[in-house]
Every structure is written in structure tokens, then in C-alpha cells.
Amino acid sequence: MVHVMNPSEPKTRIQRKNTQTILDAALEVFSRQGFRGATLDQIAAEAGLSKPNLLYYFPTKEAIHVTLLSQLIDIWLEPLRQLDPEGEPVEELLSYVRRKLEMSRDMPRESRLFANEILQGAPRLSGTLGEALKPLVDQKTAVISQWVKDGKIAEVHPHHLLFSIWSLTQHYADFDTQVRMLLGGDNADPFPEAERHLTALFTRLLTE
Amino acid sequence: MVHVMNPSEPKTRIQRKNTQTILDAALEVFSRQGFRGATLDQIAAEAGLSKPNLLYYFPTKEAIHVTLLSQLIDIWLEPLRQLDPEGEPVEELLSYVRRKLEMSRDMPRESRLFANEILQGAPRLSGTLGEALKPLVDQKTAVISQWVKDGKIAEVHPHHLLFSIWSLTQHYADFDTQVRMLLGGDNADPFPEAERHLTALFTRLLTE
DNA sequence: TCGTTTTTTGACCAACCGGTCAATATCACG
């Protein structure tokens, strides 16, 4: 057998290191160029490996992409999973916003990879989206809906509340170029101010 | 001279029609695939023309893309230009939100084209962005800043307020696939509910 | 109508693309 089929359980130390190097380089390139726009040569150069060497660890270009996306889904949904139905509603939602914003700050490439995929109509993600994302969202919107009914938070449409949280937080990763250009010449970190802004925004929205 | 150099002033009726057909097809393809992911064959097929015929009207693939982007900038900034410093602050900002949301509904391809370009680091747009977008944003944030000082709207960071408006409204175009998937099996139009949601959100944010 | 200009296209090209393969280099281990 030539290709490492299960990257999460590589046999040797070298395999573990190189599969990780490749995935990291591929994340960099795919997140900027999209699937079709990225080339194996770009990924190989970014990884410091030769192109045939890439294809020693992954059978195809698409296999690299699929591996990245399937790893992404779990990471991506984790903050929403942590939303606790038993917690204090406003504080739970504000914590969720904070966690999502931290992910935009610390994992902007993952955010862009996801954005690229959705922009293209989610051709390689629609399956996973329906299986993993939708059930979780249905479950959590039901929780939010109950919070509204109980008068614990102001009246909001649960789905559109989630859309708002996603769009506002991911904007700072996906549109980073525009954000930094408009916030002035000094390359100050926009995230502290973003956190204050979003905290105020959602506090006013949820407590009315 | 072979190529039509100024598409806004074509000589003949055929040129006007075909340049427009090409730009429309290119918008469809570029907005989904990004610049590198799109091919001239795809655009030609979408336009119902032959590939050499495309290159009779535009010298290169990049020229088509640049033409689209430069046309886009004007359309894209128009709603912000209409923000009237003399108007009623809250109503002005809510109208701006409404105009941006209408653009997401009526021009989703333009929104995705813009998103794709920023995601890639705005390599073909950074110039125009600095010349056209930044001055306008500086001017309008000053207006918003004054509104805050005068106590006409609640305290908000002007730049981040604009980022919020952009991300929330454009989300419904750029992430349309995800939005429709999560809002349930029936393909109901999400925009009426989105407008109610965003109106409530910004009303609560701005009037505190 | 006929000659000129504009438009369209089939055939073609060099560069690039994802992927293969046999040969080579390196590693792990008794």
C-alpha cells in the first residue's frame, strides 16, 4: 500500500510530521485560492516538499481537500455544541459570540476555507452540512426559541440570530484584508475593539 | 485595432450586446469559482459564444475580470454614498441597511464576486479599494462619529458599525447556500424575515 | 449590387495541470 489512508493514525513519525505539514500548507493555499484555483505545485512549494511526495501521502488533490474539510467541521461546530441549555441565556449567547470571534482571530484560514466552500455552493460539503450542521442547528435553535418563550431573552428569530453571530464574527477573518485597510495605516489588532463592539451589539439585541 | 477597448462606449450594436453578454456570463462564473478557478471555456459556454470570440472583445481573461471589478465598485458604494449627513440618523442608517440587504437579494453574484476577491487578499482590488472605498468610508464614519457625539444615536464604533452592516447583509448573498439549507426544506425566501430581524437588531443597537 | 469592415471560428500552440512510475535515497532495526 502506497498512500497513507488514515492520516489520524499514521504508522511512522515521518508520516505524522509530513501529513501535518501537507495539510497545513494545503490549508494556506486552498483558503486563499479555493479548490480549483489551488495547484499541487503551490501546496508542494508551501510545504517544502516535491509534488510526487505529496501524492505519496494523499492519493489525489481532492483527498487533501476532503481531509481538510472533514477535520474542519468538527472544529467549526464545537463552539455551538458548548452552548448550554441550562446556562444563563444571555451569558451563554455572549460566550458563544466570544468563542466564535476567538476562532476568527486564531484560525482565519479555517474560516476562509469554509467561506470559499460555501461561496462555491458547497459542492464538497453539502453532505456533511446536512448530516452534522443541520441537526445541531435545529437542536440549538429550539433551545433559543424556548429562551424567547420563557422571556429570558428579547424576541429574536433563532435561525437569523445564529446567522448574525456567524456573519459578524467570521467577517473579521474572511474580510481581514478590508478591515485592516479601513481601520487606518497602523496595523493595530482589530479584535479587542471588535469584541467590545459585538458584546455591546448582542447585549442590546438580547436584553432589549 | 482588434479588441474593444472601452466597453462602456462600444462602436456597434453587436459589440454592445456581446460585451454585455460576456460580462454577464463572466460574473456568473467568476463569482462562483474565483479568478483562478474560472476558465474561459466555462465563460464562453455560459455566454453561448466561442472562446476566440471572447478574446475578440477582451484581450485577456484578466481584462474581463478587471472590467467586472471596476464596474462593481461604483454599484457597491452607491448605497453608502446615499447616507445623508443631514437626515435623521437612525432612519438614515436603517435605510442604508435596507438598501444593502436589497442588493444582496437582487445582486448576489456581485456580492460573491466581491467576497471572492477580498478572500484572496484583494490582489486585483487593493488599488481601487484605497482610492475609492477608503475616502468614502473615512467621510461617512466621521458623520456617524458626529451623530454619536451629538447623542443622536447610541455609542458605537463607526468603523465596526459599518463592518456589521456589511457582514450581516452580504451574508444572505454569500452564504445563501447555507442559509437556505438551514431554514428548512421549503425553499421559502429568507429575505423578508431577514429584513425584520436586521431592522430590529439595528434599532436596538442604535437607540439603546 | 459589390466592396469594405466587422464578426466568428476551426485549427493550433506553448505552458501548466494533476497524476504515474521506476529508480534512488534514507530510515529503522536486528
Add this chain to the structure above:
DNA sequence: CGTGATATTGACCGGTTGGTCAAAAAACGA
């Protein structure tokens, strides 16, 4: 050390891509 398994690579391949060109077709104007 030696030897088998693992890892790496240069050379190569067929298909695709952006772009060219000369010739044909269509539109236009007198």
C-alpha cells in the same frame, strides 16, 4: 554493519488552459 521497509524524486504523460492566427462568414454602406 546489512538488509528490508519506508520515503523521495526526476522524468514523463495525457488532458486542460489561456491565447494566437489566418481564413471564412456576416453585416454594413454606397
